[in-house]
Amino acid sequence: MRTYDVSPLFRSSIGFDRLLELLNQADRVETSAAWPPYNIERVAEDQYRITMAVAGFTADEIDLTQQDTTLLVSGxxxxxxxxxxxxxxxxxxxxxxQTFNLAEHVKVVGASLENGLLTVALRxxxxxxxxxxxxxxxxTTSVSSQDNEPAQIAREAQAA
Incomplete structure (x- = not known):
């Protein structure tokens, strides 16, 4: 796998810190990040769903925390x-x-645990x-044309 050094971009960009940090994090993905397995779905234009296979866990043993643009799911x-x-x-x-980086203004609107699948709804x-x-x-300037000519004639008649 190729790795790209994006550190020179930090010197010449302003306001793109989050994007560049996400690129750096993509290179450091751990192998444990694949467990538990999960799906990310786009349900509608502004609605998303994360489904995680958490067989054997109860709702009391799973914790969901959203802080700013990060969703943390731990069990x-x-x-x-x-x-x-x-x-x-x-x-x-x-x-x-498991940590998920969310886009700005994406909020968790609900979560459910059914048949060993944890479903997190996002909007x-x-x-x-x-x-x-x-x-x-x-x-405030009036434009004279054929459409407003009768109105202009009526105003002139009233003024006279």
């Missing part, structure tokens, strides 16, 4: 009650910690102040 399996001795253990019960909610707005072009 800590409770100690088994009793003296259970496994002959074979195929269902992983190890702790996990992009851009504030009204940041949405593009249409600006009407207007002025």
């Amino acid at each position: 800590q399996k409770a100690a088994p009650e009793g003296g259970t001795h496994f002959l074979y253990r195929g269902i992983a019960a190890r702790s996990f910690r 992009r909610e851009v504030p009204e102040a940041l949405k593009p707005r249409r600006i009407a072009i207007g002025g």
